[in-house]
Amino acid sequence: MKLFDVYPLFDINIVKGEGCRVWDDKGTEYLDLYGGHAVISIGHCHPHYTNKITAQLGKLGFYSNSVINTLQTELAGRLGKASGYEDYQLFLINSGAEANENALKLASFANGRTRILSAEKAFHGRTSLAVEATANPNIIAPVNANGHVTYLPLNDLDAWRDELSKGDVCACIIECIQGVGGIRMADKEFAQGLAEACRENGTVLIADEIQCGYGRSGRFFAHQWLDIRPDIITAAKGIGNGFPMGAVLISPDFAPKYGQLGTTFGGNHLACAAAISVLDVIESENLVDNAHATGEYLMDKLRELQQQECHITEVRGRGLMIGIELDMPHKAVREALLRNEHVFTGCAGTGTLRLLPPLCFTKDMADEFIERLKRVLKQTV
Incomplete structure (x- = not known):
């Protein structure tokens, strides 16, 4: 019996998770800023x-x-x-x-x-x-x-x-x-x-x-x-x-x-x-407060990036529910983040990169993501 196609699948088999990170069956580590459609609230395998x-x-x-x-x-x-x-x-x-x-x-x-x-x-x-x-x-x-x-x-x-x-x-x-x-x-x-x-x-x-x-x-x-x-x-x-x-x-x-x-x-x-x-x-673990503080920090960093003319036209959201509006194909950016930088993100609307990380996401992880996003936005056309 063949499985019914629910979503377009990335050719990645995720087999392990911890906190805000997941690993595939080849041992590759990914930073998770999507949490499986916002489902993972306290982190993987707490x-x-x-x-x-x-x-x-x-x-x-x-x-x-x-x-x-x-x-x-x-x-x-x-x-x-x-x-x-x-x-x-x-x-x-x-x-x-x-x-x-x-x-x-x-x-x-x-x-x-x-x-x-x-x-x-x-x-x-x-x-x-x-x-x-x-x-x-x-x-x-x-x-x-x-x-x-x-x-x-x-x-x-x-x-x-x-x-x-x-x-x-x-x-x-x-x-x-x-x-x-x-x-x-x-x-x-x-x-x-x-x-x-x-x-x-x-x-x-x-x-x-x-x-x-x-x-x-x-x-x-x-x-x-x-x-x-x-x-x-x-x-x-x-x-x-x-x-x-x-x-x-x-x-x-x-x-x-x-x-x-x-x-x-x-x-x-x-x-x-x-x-x-x-x-x-x-x-x-005060995760509601963490979502607010870390989300504000991440959005500030994204708006700084926006000022550098890095294809970001708007940053929207509250807490750890963030949308990055782009002037370039958002699905291509999502794909490049996943393939080249090993970061899971989502898409929404017609041009929005959607971030929904676990509520235990940290400021250090936010900095890590910003550096990876910078590289992708410079390389993706």
């Missing part, structure tokens, strides 16, 4: 993480959600305290797409409406309703194109208010920092105005924190830079540091009825052990 999962596997790997799982209760308490949302309810699933799917379903249960507002260039997942809220017609199958979603420009508050005033909008879903869309950030004025308009019109505000959350922006959730309090927050990626997991944080204003949401694998014992160990490390 000893506390591996020990916690191994110990749990030795006791119980899985049982269904039909029995008490005290690890879920522990995780809910820890996550509530770490994020500042102790009064919210926590629903655990397996992925970011599932988190958004269930968030949109909850919103519709709450107000009985079916129309959704989403931002242009948004990415919310590949499942049925999540993919319809994703502004990419190439991945929306005809069966998913049901007319539920209106796409609007991020930060155009008047456009969002006009649609909300019609009184039929179920939910607004936004990434406060768009990842796939090119590290585009929501303005504070826009976010606060949108939150107010949602309250006035009985519309549910969903913050998609799947890529920009879990400390990546230098706050636990990226929307906390904007001083808003969404009705529903979705999380995934960094929550499990590679173990598949997603979460929906639900405002106490909602009262989901028993049976409206369900999952077989969500919040299983191994997933919870992974997620608890991630919070242990984030807190003990």
Whole structure:
């Protein structure tokens, strides 16, 4: 049986990782500034993480959600305290797409409406309703194109208010920092105005924190830079540091009825052990603060490089979620960084190099990356 092609593959077989570095089967070492699509939050193979999962596997790997799982209760308490949302309810699933799917379903249960507002260039997942809220017609199958979603420009508050005033909008879903869309950030004025308009019109505000959350922006959730309090927050990626997991944080204003949401694998014992160990490390190693400080340092260095006319036209981002806009083919730069300098990065939008390193990334590593990037930008045409 042949594997289905999911992504274009680099001819590299990664077999080992430690911290912010990975190695291929030939022993070549790579600096990882992509973290496997922002999934690696505390670093590859952190000893506390591996020990916690191994110990749990030795006791119980899985049982269904039909029995008490005290690890879920522990995780809910820890996550509530770490994020500042102790009064919210926590629903655990397996992925970011599932988190958004269930968030949109909850919103519709709450107000009985079916129309959704989403931002242009948004990415919310590949499942049925999540993919319809994703502004990419190439991945929306005809069966998913049901007319539920209106796409609007991020930060155009008047456009969002006009649609909300019609009184039929179920939910607004936004990434406060768009990842796939090119590290585009929501303005504070826009976010606060949108939150107010949602309250006035009985519309549910969903913050998609799947890529920009879990400390990546230098706050636990990226929307906390904007001083808003969404009705529903979705999380995934960094929550499990590679173990598949997603979460929906639900405002106490909602009262989901028993049976409206369900999952077989969500919040299983191994997933919870992974997620608890991630919070242990984030807190003990001050990784949210590190993401802020190191991210600011790296962006300053990139802007210095920009002044040297090195093909960089703009540097955007918060914390360790950074976009480098280039005046040359970004995929060629990404390829050269990987092949010639052994650095993993990502791409986004039409010309953005995307940096999403583990939150344990250091200033020394930032300097190392800058030197490698300089060489590539001088050589690549």
